[in-house]
Each structure stands twice: as C-alpha cells, then as structure tokens.
Amino acid sequence: MLQIHEQVKVDLLRFYSDSAVEKGVLLGCTTSLNRLEKCCALPALQAGLYFYTPNTHAADEIIRTWSEQGICFCGLIHSHITEKDDLSDADIVYANKLIKTFTLPVLWFGLALVHGKQVVFRFYAVTNNSSGKTHISPVRYAVFPSERRSK
Amino acid sequence: MKNNVEKIIEANRNVSFPEGTCCANRCADCRHINMGSMDSAGKCHCREMGRWVYPSDPACHYFKW
Numbered sequence: 001m002l003q004i005h006e007q008v009k010v011d012l013l014r015f016y017s018d019s020a021v022e023k024g025v026l027l028g029c030t031t032s033l034n035r036l037e038k039c040c041a042l043p044a045l046q047a048g049l050y051f052y053t054p055n056t057h058a059a060d061e062i063i064r065t066w067s068e069q070g071i072c073f074c075g076l077i078h079s080h081i082t083e084k085d086d087l088s089d090a091d092i093v094y095a096n097k098l099i100k101t102f103t104l105p106v107l108w109f110g111l112a113l114v115h116g117k118q119v120v121f122r123f124y125a126v127t128n129n130s131s132g133k134t135h136i137s138p139v140r141y142a143v144f145p146s147e148r149r150s151k
Numbered sequence: 152m153k154n155n156v157e158k159i160i161e162a163n164r165n166v167s168f169p170e171g172t173c174c175a176n177r178c179a180d181c182r183h184i185n186m187g188s189m190d191s192a193g194k195c196h197c198r199e200m201g202r203w204v205y206p207s208d209p210a211c212h213y214f215k216w
Contacts, residue, residue, distance in 0.1 A: 022173065029156060049207075050177035051216075059168035067164055072156045078173045082207060090174035090216060097169040103162040 002108060002123050002141040005037045009143050015041060016079050016112040016119045022052035026059060027075035027108055028066050035144070036108065038071050052078050073102070077110030085113050087124065087136070096134045099126045109136065174216055179206035182215045
C-alpha cells in the first residue's frame with residue numbers, strides 16, 4: 001500500500017481545489033519509495049480543461065534540487081477536471097515514458113479528480129517487468145501523520 | 152531502505168524528464184475537431200466523423216492529440 005504524508009495530502013488538496021485547468025505535481029520520497037513525503041507543483045508548458053503538458057525544464061530543475069536535498073523523485077500526479085475518472089490513453093503513454101526514462105522499481109502515477117472544491121485522489125503503480133513490459137495497476141493509499149516531536 | 156533511495160537518486164541524477172502530454176481525451180483536444188466552427192449550441196464539427204460534437208464529449212477511438 002502507498003503511504004502519503006498528511007502534509008502532502010493537504011498540499012495536494014489545496015493545490016487542486018477549484019482548478020480551472022489540468023495541473024501536475026511531482027512526488028518525492030526520502031526514506032522509502034512507498035512513502036510520499038514531498039510534493040512540488042510542476043508548471044505546465046501548456047494546459048487546458050482537458051490536457052496538461054509538463055514543463056520538462058522545470059521538472060529537471062526540481063528533481064535536481066531535490067536530489068541535492070536527498071529527496072528522490074518517484075511519481076507524478078495530474079488532474080482531470082471532467083468526469084473522466086480513470087487514466088486516458090495519453091496518460092498511459094506518458095506513464096510508460098516516465099518509467100522507461102527513470103531508474104525506478106516503481107513509479108507512482110496519480111490522478112486528482114477535481115469536482116469544484118471536492119478532490120478525489122487515485123494512484124497507480126507503474127512497473128517494468130524483466131522483459132521490459134510495463135504494468136499499470138491501481139493501488140490503495142493511506143495517509144500517515146507527521147511525527148510528533150517529544151518534549 | 153534509505154540506502155536504496157540514495158542509489159535511485161544517484162541513478163537518476165542526470166536523467167531528463169521526458170516530453171509528453173497528459174490528456175483526458177475529450178473532443179476539444181482532438182485534431183479532427185474544428186473548434187472555429189462552434190455553433191450556437193456549443194457544438195463543433197468533427198472532420199473525421201462528419202458530425203457535430205460538444206468539445207467536452209469523450210473522444211472516440213479516432214482521437215488524435
């Protein structure tokens with residue numbers, strides 16, 4: 001199961017609520033690939049009601065900065081602001097591209113389904129098998145809380 | 152576990168993010184749709200299918216970005 005830090009979920013909810021165009025966010029981890037602890041909005045090269053083209057230069061910059069901070073890029077989430085509640089063919093093509101580009105045992109590909117202020121998240125695990133075939137499967141997620149500081 | 156993450160960071164240090172588009176496959180983004188042809192009902196003409204569609208309609212299997 002995928003674990004998402006509560007602050008990441010709060011940030012994602014805030015970012016996607018009331019979106020007028022599709023938007024994307026990079027996902028990162030620091031301790032384990034199945035614990036999403038960081039996120040950063042990824043500007044669009046172009047975006048509209050039904051599409052989102054990430055700015056790849058901005059992505060490179062964010063991932064480079066993250067790597068210097070010990071944060072590992074491990075996924076991308078983008079929004080659908082219509083009733084399309086699963087991955088489109090173009091989304092699957094892009095998820096394939098990402099897992100073939102990056103050396104990752106698993107890449108998290110997320111969907112933020114935006115209906116006004118209400119946002120529902122769906123996550124998919126993208127993996128490559130030994131013969132290079134890509135698998136995309138839905139995964140459940142749980143939110144884990146911030147560690148409380150002891151006095 | 153943390154060691155694995157550090158190895159992955161190192162492996163991806165000089166990798167460039169691939170170009171591409173996430174898309175909800177709606178008629179509005181299909182190259183077959185003439186968005187300049189919008190009628191008073193909000194429909195646009197599809198050159199491929201030869202009919203009028205709403206830009207927000209889910210695209211058919213002829214969809215081309």
